[in-house]
Amino acid sequence: MERICTSDRAGSQAAGLQGLGAQEASQQRQRFGRNDVVDASPHPWLTLLRETAKDPMLWFLVLAGGLYALLGQMSESITLFVSILPLVAMDAVLHRRTQASTEGLQSRMAESARVERDGAVVEVAAHELVPGDLVLVADGEFFPADGVVVKGEGLQIDESALTGEAYPVVRSPLEDLKKLGRPEFAVPDDHLGLAGTRLLTGEAQLRVVWTGDSTLYGEIVRLAQLGRFERTPLQLAIGRLVRVLVIAAVVLCAVLAVAELLRGAGWVDALVSAVTLAIAAIPEEFPVVFTMFLAVGVYRLAHRKALVRRAVSVENIGRISCICSDKTGTLTRGELQLTHWLPVDEAHPEGLQSAAALAARVESGDPLDVAIFEALRTVAENGNQASPPQEPRVLAAFPFTEDRRRETTVAVSEGMVHIAVKGAPETILGLCSQGGDERIAWAKRADNLAAEGHKVIACAAQSFPGSEWSGQEPSTGFDFVGLLGLEDPVREGAAEAVRRCQKAGIRVLMITGDHPDTAAAIARELGLGSPQGADAKADGHAPRVVVGQELADAGEEGLDGLIAKADVVARALPSQKLAIVRALQRQGEIVAVTGDGVNDVPALQAADVGIAMGERGTRSAREVAAIVLLDDNFRTIVHAIAEGRQLFRNLQRSFQYLLMVHAGLVLSATLIPLAGYPTLFLPIHIVWLELLIHPSAMLAFQDSSADGQLAGGVDRSRATFFSTREWGLIVFVGALLVVGVFLSYRAALGAELDVERARAMAMLVMSLASAGLVAGLTRLRTAAARWIVVGSVSLAALLIQLPWLAGRLHVEPLGPMDWALALLTVAVACAPISRLGGTTDA
Incomplete structure (x- = not known):
């Protein structure tokens, strides 16, 4: 991750350890601007209102509601205007989250910094830093800008939120400071300190080189701001459908009005006929049903511990065909655990335990030391650790450096000096007195542990009388005591979740900033690269790992080919995660991205569904994601996808019902x-x-995925809501219903032109058809569907057969033969639904 440092950014004092003067700092600020990663909008609420008003669905509801008000249908008008509120709120939250996501990036930036100005150390606001400033960063503090480390020892940095790396990274000072003054100097990454990362150990002096939007954080912000939340396929399909139906309704109303006038009807009668048809034909149910179903989906996913921040993504999650998952904190726990003790003397592991305890620092906050003490605590609780006769007193500590690659602690107890050292296996073995064959054997064991994805630490110790210690760090005479194997373990149930995804046709691609060997080991444990997630070791399959540098070298054309075959992308940069998502989308995938770090923000936003971790996730990731997992459990994604698929099927059935019943009616x-x-x-x-259609469409089709199973395959379609076959069946059933109403009406009208009886017959057929469509599409799986079917038939019987009510509704009671004819007509019209229902269940 080399970055180019130009001489103007390094400052005139780059070759030394002096800070800038006030005058030079002022000149640099005028040239490079403030150290802000977020440019706040001057009128955020006006911007929010303008973006929200762009939704055409809102304007359709406003116009339709106004039309109903002009026609005197106030209940329908109120219903439409009320349904505008959740849509406006949804759009407002969506656009506000875009603002909040970039503003949230500022939360990991240091608010102030200690900087050398005019030869004195002063504290200034972080936004006042300029390229060339010399900043002092203490352990536990965040770096306030990107720059080059020019001084410091034993520096370890937590870059997990920025790069996805689980383990601390070591940084060392740039020795030849004159290089900073050379044109276009490429700074190696092991000398870089990056804004938003935290110094764990040591104290660093940083020569600021990049500020504001020139930092890596700033690049992430630009990517996030360039991304946009596109309308989902379902929204687009509903919008097209509504437009077609509105146009058809207007045409039919005009045709009917003209026909009535040509038949000799007056203007008032013609207008009443047209208005009545308009009330029946305007498809206001579709956006209302869509809004309600999304609300139900949000509620159900919340019970699955998936918090939906963008409601329209509920339908999209059911169509996911590929999950790009971050490793650290998503598929793994995101914490180091000491899982392997490999002592030289297996019968007496106390030597390794004591050396590890002495070499680790209690208050360091280093995740490695924390993991060691946690493991020692567990060992002590199990009664397997021998307590020393007296707590040793630390005399000296020699911290880890990149050059030495080891850490040494010297302590005294009962007149004896005890020295423990831990570090890289090859370094520690070089300090020990073990023979060549034994040394080779332990080096091989260390390599095997590393290949399995472990962070391997070697330990050695020696003891001698206190009078023999010279006060210097020993470099010989150590006895090798063993190896420690640490890992970031796979989350419970993650492997099973991956297997279920793969079995359901959903591809899982792991993207991480970790080392390829570590990533490959985790992938094997998860079952990536194996048929349906089986154990890769057992069946001979291995995950296909692509390194980020390969993607960079391949270019856009080669990128698609590499991604198409990969199971894991290791050493991935934030910009590459975004490129991977877009490559998958070009290949027709419906992409979900899971992550918890700032580095995931651009990819989370560009994905069809962005899924953030709620417990470990940064504020930036949570704000930009469409869905937040409250339990940080990868298994929750499987349940969320199952609910999303069920929601999509429910919407399909509801819209099929609306289309067929409206076809018969209009x-x-x-x-x-x-x-x-x-x-x-x-x-x-x-x-x-x-009164039949509205509750039927909104309540009867609320089936749920109770077991969270991923039934069915993957629908990669982005443009259609129904397949050609489904449209054909909808049209066919609708046509049968129209013919059935027409023939029933004509038969009941008779030669006597008994209009009220004919209307009663038509109303009965429509009422029974509504019940029949609900029964056929839902298979009466839900209590709501059963109640609606019973209620529809009962209401028809009540309104038609009671003379008092029938008279006021301008119909007349029907006989048994009329009911039998209506039932037969509806049975014929609804018969093909069995095939239609089968397609949506798949």
Whole structure:
């Protein structure tokens, strides 16, 4: 991760350890600007309002609600205007989150910094830093800008939130400071200190080189701001469907009005007929149902411990075909654990335990030391650790450096000096007196542990009388006591979740900043690269690992080919994660990205569904993600996808119902008057049918995925809501229903032109058809569906068969044969639904 350092950014004092003067700092600030990674909008609420107003669905609801108000249908008008509120809130939250996600990046930036100005150390606000400043960073503090480490010993940095690296990274000072003054000097990454990362050990002096949007943080912000939340395929499909239906409704209303006028009807009658048809034909149910189903999906996912921040993504999550998962903290626990003790004397492991305890620092905060003490605590609780006769008193400590690659502690107890050292295996073995064959054998064991994805630490010790210690760090005479194997363990249930995803046709691609060997070991444990997630070791399969540098060398064309075959991408940079997501989308994948760090922000935003970890995730990741996992459990993703798939099927069934019932209602109401018969439906009849249609569409199809199983395959379609076959069946059932209403109406009308009886027959067919469609599409799986079917039939019987009510509704009671004919008509019309329901269950 080399970065180019130009002489103007390094400052005039780059070759030494002096800071800038006040005048030079002022000149640098005028040239490079403030050290801010976020440019706040001058009018955030105006921007939010403007972005929210761009949603065409909102304007459709406003116009449709106004039309209902002009027609005097105030209940329908109020319903539409009320349904605007959740849509406005959804869009507002969406756009506000875009602002909050970039503002949240500032939270990991240092608020102040100690900087040398005019020869004195002063504390200034972090945004006042300029290229060339010399900053002092103490352990536990965040770096306030990107720069070059020019002084410090034993420096270890936590870069996990920025790079995804689980373990601390070691940084050392740049020895030849004159290089900073050379044109286009490429700074190696082992000398870099990056904004937003935290210094764990030591005290560093940093020559600031990049500030504000020139930092790596700033680059992430730019990527996040360039990304945009596109409308989901379902939103686009509903928008197209609504536009077509509105146009068709307007045309049919105009045709009916003209036909009524040509038949000799007055202007008032023609207008009433057209308005009545308009009330039935305007598809206001579709956006209302969509909004309600999303709300139900949000509620159900919350019970699955998945917090939905962007409601429209609920439908998209069910169509996921590829999950790009961060490793650290997502598939793994995100914490070091000491899992392997390999003592030289297996019968007496106390020597290794004592050496590890002495070499580790209690208050360091180093994750390695924390893991060692946690493991020692567990050993002590199990009664397997021998307590020393007296707590040793530390005399001296020699910290870890990149050159020495070891850490030594000298302590005294009962007149004896005890020295323990831990560090890189090859370094520690070189200090020990073991023979050549034994040394080779232990080096091989260390290599094997590293190949399995472990961080390997070797320990050695020696003891002698206190009078013999010279006060210097010994470099010989140590006895090798063993190896420590640490790992970031796989989360419980993650391997099973991966297996279920792969079995359901969902590809899992692990993207991490970790070392390829570590990533490959974790991938094997998860089952990546194996058929349906089986054990890779058992069946001979191995995960295919691609390194980030390979992606950089391949270019855009080669990138697609590498990603198509990869199971793991290691050493990935934030910009590469974004490029990977876009490459997968070009290949037709519906991509979900999981992550918890700042480095995941651009990819989380560009993905079809961004999923952040709620417990470990940074604020930036949570703000930009569409869904936040409250338990940080990869298994929750499987349940969320199952609920998303079920939601999509529920919406399909509800819209199929609406399309078929509206086809029967609107086309029969248009064709019967055009055929020369009296007007079919009066406004009161439309209200009657709407009392059936609205609750049926919104309540009957709320089936749930109770077991969270990922049934069915993957739908990679981005442009359609129904397949061609499904559209054909919808049209066919709708046509059968229109024919059934027409023939029933014509048969009941008779030669006597008994209009009220004919209307009663048509209303009965429509009521029974509504119940039949619900029963056929839901298979009566839910209690709501069963109640709605019973209620629809009961309401029809009540309104038609009670003379008092029938008279006020301008219908007349029907006989047993009429009911039998209506039931037969509906049975024929709804018969093909069994095939339609089968397609949506898949």
